[in-house]
C-alpha cells in the first residue's frame with residue numbers, strides 16, 4: 200500500500216518512460232558486477248531515470264516523505280554490491296544525465312553530469328590535448344558518478360593517482376533534498392573543511408553527486424606499451440623495485456600471472472606466450488623525445504632481471520591490443536566457471552612478492568583457481584577466482600580463502616580495498632582495518648548527513 204502510494208507519486212512527477220516498476224525491470228537494475236547470490240539483497244521498488252538536478256531533488260523529497268531508500272546507479276560495474284538494494288527503494292539511474300557541460304582549455308577543467316561515461320570524457324578532452332587519467336578498466340560503461348562514489352583508480356594510478364586527485368568541486372544533493380557545493384572552480388582551495396573528500400569514496404551513502412568539476416592534465420605527447428615475460432615471478436617483482444629505485448616513472452606497471460595469461464589466450468586470443476610464469480605490462484608516456492630513452496632504461500632493467508620476449512607497441516593499435524589482453528582477464532575467467540569474483544587488496548610495495556605468493560598458496564590450499572592480475576606498481580593485486588556458486592562446498596572454501604587473503608594483506612601492512620570499495624561484500628571485514636574509534640566517527644558522519652538512513656543504507660558498515 201505504502202509502495203503503491205510512492206510509486207503513484209513518482210508517476211505523477213515523472214514522465215511514464217522514466218519510471219520503471221515492472222518486476223523484470225526492477226530485477227535487472229537491482230544487480231551489479233558483484234553478482235553474488237549469497238549477498239542478502241532485495242528488489243528495488245522502482246527505477247527512476249533522472250534528467251536534471253531538480254528531478255533528483257524531487258525524488259529525494261518523495262523518498263523522504265515515505266522514508267524509502269535511494270540507491271544511485273551509474274553503470275553497475277562495481278564489484279562489491281555497492282548499488283544493490285537491501286531493503287527495496289528507488290534506484291536512481293543517471294544514464295540520462297550524461298552530458299559534458301564544459302571543457303575549459305584555459306583552466307584545464309571539465310564540468311560534467313554524473314552519468315558521463317569515463318571513456319567518453321577521456322576521448323573528448325584528448326581531442327583538445329587534455330588528459331583525464333583515472334581508468335577503472337570499464338572505460339566504455341563506467342560513469343564519473345560511480346567512480347567518484349568508489350574513488351576508483353585503475354592502472355595509471357601508479358603515476359597519476361585516483362579519482363579523488365581530480366575532483367575539485369561537486370554539486371551534491373543531500374538526504375534532505377538541499378543542493379550543496381563542496382569546493383570551488385580553482386586548482387587550490389584552502390577554505391574550511393574539505394567537504395568533497397567526505398563524499399568521494401562514500402559509495403552514495405552521504406549524498407548524491409549531480410555535477411562534478413574535474414581537474415585535467417596536459418595530454419602526454421606520446422605513450423608506448425612494453426610487454427615482457429618472466430620464468431620466475433620474483434624476477435618481475437624485482438623489475439618493479441628497480442624501476443622505482445631508478446626513479447623512472449612509467450604511467451602503469453601491471454601484472455598477469457600464468458593462469459590469467461593462459462585463460463585470456465584460451466578465450467580471447469591475442470598471441471600471449473602461455474608457458475611463462477607471469478608478464479608485466481608497462482606503459483610509459485611523456486614528450487616524444489623522451490620515449491626512446493625511457494623505453495631503453497626500462498628494457499635494460501627488464502633484461503638484467505631475466506625478462507624474455509620483450510615487445511613494445513609502435514602504434515596506437517598495437518598498444519590497444521596489449522591492453523585488450525589485460526582488460527579481458529575477468530571476462531575470460533567467466534568462461535571457466537559460471538561466475539567469477541575479484542578483489543583489490545593492496546600492500547606496501549615492499550611486500551608485494553609475499554602477497555602474490557601468499558594469495559596463490561591460499562587458493563591452492565582451498566582447491567580454488569585464481570587468475571591473478573594487478574596494478575603492481577601501487578602494490579595492489581586483483582585475485583580473480585572463478586566460482587560455481589551452486590557448489591556449496593566450493594563457496595565455503597572460497598569464503599575461508601577470502602578471509603585468509605584479507606588477513607594476509609593486513610599482516611603485510613596493507614588493506615582490504617585499494618579501489619573497489621566495501622559495499623556489501625566487504626562490510627564484515629571493515630573492522631579489521633578501521634579501528635573502532637574511527638568507525639564510530641564514520642557512523643556519526645553518516646547520521647549527520649543522512650539521519651533517516653535513506654541514502655544507500657546498510658553499505659560499508
Ligand SMILES: Cc1cc2nc3c(=O)[nH]c(=O)nc-3n(C[C@H](O)[C@H](O)[C@H](O)COP(=O)(O)OP(=O)(O)OC[C@H]3O[C@@H](n4cnc5c(N)ncnc54)[C@H](O)[C@@H]3O)c2cc1C
Pocket residue numbers: 231232270271272273274275276277278281282293313334335336337340341342343344345346347348349350351352353354402403404406407408409529530618619655
Ligand atoms: C572487470 C572489471 C574490472 C574493474 N577494474 C577496476 C579497476 O581497475 N580499478 C577500479 O578502480 N575499479 C575497477 N572496477 C570497478 C568498477 O568498474 C568501478 O568501481 C567503477 O568506477 C564503478 O562505476 P559505475 O558507473 O559502474 O558505478 P556503479 O557500480 O553503478 O556504482 C558504484 C557506486 O557509486 C554510487 N553512485 C553512482 N552514481 C552516483 C552518484 N551520482 N552520486 C552518488 N553515488 C553514486 C552507487 O550507489 C554505488 O555505491 C572493475 C570492475 C569490473 C567489473
